[in-house]
Amino acid sequence: MAVRVKTRRYIGMIAVSVAALALLAWGASPYWLSVLNVIGLYTVVAVGLSLLMGYAGQVSLGHAGFYGMGAYVAAVLSTRLGWNGWLTLPAAVLLTMAVAWVVGRPAVRLREHYLAMATLGLGMVFHIVMVEWEAVTGGSSGIVGIPALAVGPWTVEGERAWLILTWGAAAMALAMAYSLVTSPIGRALRAIAGSEAAAEALGIPASRYKLAVFVLSAGFAGLAGALYAFYVTFVSPSSFGVMMSIQFVMMVVVGGGHRLWGAPAGAATLVLLGEGVKAYLPALLPGAGGEVQLVFYGLLLIAILLLKPDGVLTGWATWRRKRSGEHARAA
Amino acid sequence: MPGLLEVRRLTKRFGGVQAVVDVSFSVPPGILYAVIGPNGAGKTTLFNLVSGYLAADSGEVRFNGQSIRGWPAHRIARAGLARTFQNLELFPGMTVLENVMVGCDARVRCGWLDALFGTGRRRAANATSREEARRLLALFSLDGVADIPAGSLAYGMQRMVEIVRAFALRPKLLLLDEPAAGLNPAERQQLAAVLRQARAQGVTVLLVEHDVDLVMTVADRILVLDQGRVLAEGTPEEIQTHPAVVAAYLGEEVS
Numbered sequence A: 001m002a003v004r005v006k007t008r009r010y011i012g013m014i015a016v017s018v019a020a021l022a023l024l025a026w027g028a029s030p031y032w033l034s035v036l037n038v039i040g041l042y043t044v045v046a047v048g049l050s051l052l053m054g055y056a057g058q059v060s061l062g063h064a065g066f067y068g069m070g071a072y073v074a075a076v077l078s079t080r081l082g083w084n085g086w087l088t089l090p091a092a093v094l095l096t097m098a099v100a101w102v103v104g105r106p107a108v109r110l111r112e113h114y115l116a117m118a119t120l121g122l123g124m125v126f127h128i129v130m131v132e133w134e135a136v137t138g139g140s141s142g143i144v145g146i147p148a149l150a151v152g153p154w155t156v157e158g159e160r161a162w163l164i165l166t167w168g169a170a171a172m173a174l175a176m177a178y179s180l181v182t183s184p185i186g187r188a189l190r191a192i193a194g195s196e197a198a199a200e201a202l203g204i205p206a207s208r209y210k211l212a213v214f215v216l217s218a219g220f221a222g223l224a225g226a227l228y229a230f231y232v233t234f235v236s237p238s239s240f241g242v243m244m245s246i247q248f249v250m251m252v253v254v255g256g257g258h259r260l261w262g263a264p265a266g267a268a269t270l271v272l273l274g275e276g277v278k279a280y281l282p283a284l285l286p287g288a289g290g291e292v293q294l295v296f297y298g299l300l301l302i303a304i305l306l307l308k309p310d311g312v313l314t315g316w317a318t319w320r321r322k323r324s325g326e327h328a329r330a331a
Numbered sequence B: 001m002p003g004l005l006e007v008r009r010l011t012k013r014f015g016g017v018q019a020v021v022d023v024s025f026s027v028p029p030g031i032l033y034a035v036i037g038p039n040g041a042g043k044t045t046l047f048n049l050v051s052g053y054l055a056a057d058s059g060e061v062r063f064n065g066q067s068i069r070g071w072p073a074h075r076i077a078r079a080g081l082a083r084t085f086q087n088l089e090l091f092p093g094m095t096v097l098e099n100v101m102v103g104c105d106a107r108v109r110c111g112w113l114d115a116l117f118g119t120g121r122r123r124a125a126n127a128t129s130r131e132e133a134r135r136l137l138a139l140f141s142l143d144g145v146a147d148i149p150a151g152s153l154a155y156g157m158q159r160m161v162e163i164v165r166a167f168a169l170r171p172k173l174l175l176l177d178e179p180a181a182g183l184n185p186a187e188r189q190q191l192a193a194v195l196r197q198a199r200a201q202g203v204t205v206l207l208v209e210h211d212v213d214l215v216m217t218v219a220d221r222i223l224v225l226d227q228g229r230v231l232a233e234g235t236p237e238e239i240q241t242h243p244a245v246v247a248a249y250l251g252e253e254v255s
Helices: A007-027 A030-055 A063-079 A085-109 A114-132 A159-181 A184-194 A196-201 A206-232 A242-255 A262-284 A290-307 A314-330 B043-050 B073-078 B096-107 B112-117 B120-139 B155-167 B185-200 B212-218 B236-241 B243-254
Strands: B005-014 B017-027 B032-036 B058-063 B081-083 B173-177 B204-208 B221-226 B229-234
Touching (some): A030 A063, A030 A159, A030 A184, A030 A262, A063 A085, A063 A114, A085 A206, A114 A242, A159 A184, A159 A262, A159 B112, A184 B096, A184 B112, A196 B073, A242 A290, A262 A290, B005 B043, B017 B043, B017 B221, B032 B212, B043 B173, B043 B204, B073 B081, B096 B120, B096 B155, B120 B155, B155 B173, B155 B185, B185 B204, B185 B212, B212 B236, B229 B236
Parallel strands (some): B032 B204, B032 B221, B173 B204
Antiparallel strands (some): B005 B058
16 A cells, blocks of 8 residues: 655655746746645645555544644734744644644544544534634634734745745655654554554554554644644634545545655645636536536546546556666666 | 463453353473364464453463563563464555564664654664564565565465564564464475474464464474363373363364
């Protein structure tokens, strides 16, 4: 299931990605830059979730809750308590991880889908708290006027400046995840996904590792959420519902959870699909409203999963293998 | 001299079924100890009780001088008691080398922060495990399949890999649950070689086996279980002539 990753290949891909991003940042319109920023933020969430799903074999249906929690921690601390924006980032990450630890501890001891159920409930609880705890969260209208992140006299403003932060965070998340999955702990996580009984027999405390990777993935979601709060400068509960959690899971599934590059690929696929349907469907199908768009979005996702059940990168990986195989034979 | 593994009056019931009743035995270090008995005699239950996969109702399990009853399986493994499974439990998507590396990883030092931030300790741990796994595969003549996904190996080969993977923990005691099940004669010979190699490395082996002929040739001592109780215990010669064993078990197998 899990793929052996080659450092050289990764360095090549990173170089290509950075070059492509730089080119896009230079030439793209503000709209496309904002799309790229959102993909970058979602990539951070999807990387963490793919560690949980693809490497430890667990599902979380509540990651929008952690994403929202990170956003609200950043928003509340920076607007109501006047914290420096940068300081709210580690606070958001640590608080999200602490909540994940409390919720995950009982759930990972139980097998199979308990974590999925527990996190689904958790996501709903978060959403209700965001709506109802008006004194702190501002209720359904949320919190506006989140100050910009600043470095000395410069503030991080505008889509281009944000690309550095969102994709910097995505690159950091990918680098950490890569380092993790190619370590003894990464092998242990893959072992747990392969056979929990055998992993235990080799001295791996399976539930402790599952909890740790769940907490880690929540931390990534919390970081992405906090950055999102500063990026859009306001937060409201509607951005962090159960549908968003399912979208995060879809990103990992569409990207192929056992491949780290699946995270950005899946995030890009879902965002571009959503934007594409919004932009082109009304032209093809006059009068197509939001519901029809949603139906098309769903149908296209189903089509992708039927055509690429192992993730959108499948064909590409086979092509690489075939090419390197021919290369080896020629040599 | 106390045994490496001491089991005292161990009992386990499933509902009304008495799976293991008052079983006591002692495995001295350095020998190959076999547990035999017909299907449903409680062999695998006994195994799961000793290795922490089932909780005993009563009795005591001492390993290397410590009471390990109630310990979680991973702690028992780290204490030096490794096991294999009757139904193969390899990590199918990982290569043979990676499977064995997971066993070697139990002895390297690499925490979560090392892993996430790619410290030198992570690099050293990976190198140590890789080197050790390669050495073990060579020792057991499995180096030819090191880079093949474990799930695509032939059945018999998977069994050998599972034993080598357990061996990678450098256990004091190796528990093998019916390792010869489903093997063809050639593979059985290979298995016997693997067992001899394991013993040559100084590992004590506790073997649960259905195949009496194999047990008689490799075991130093034998425990015979029948309906969850100890029927007899002794050397292969003693077991072969034990009246209760001959009557209850060997008689029908041999005839």
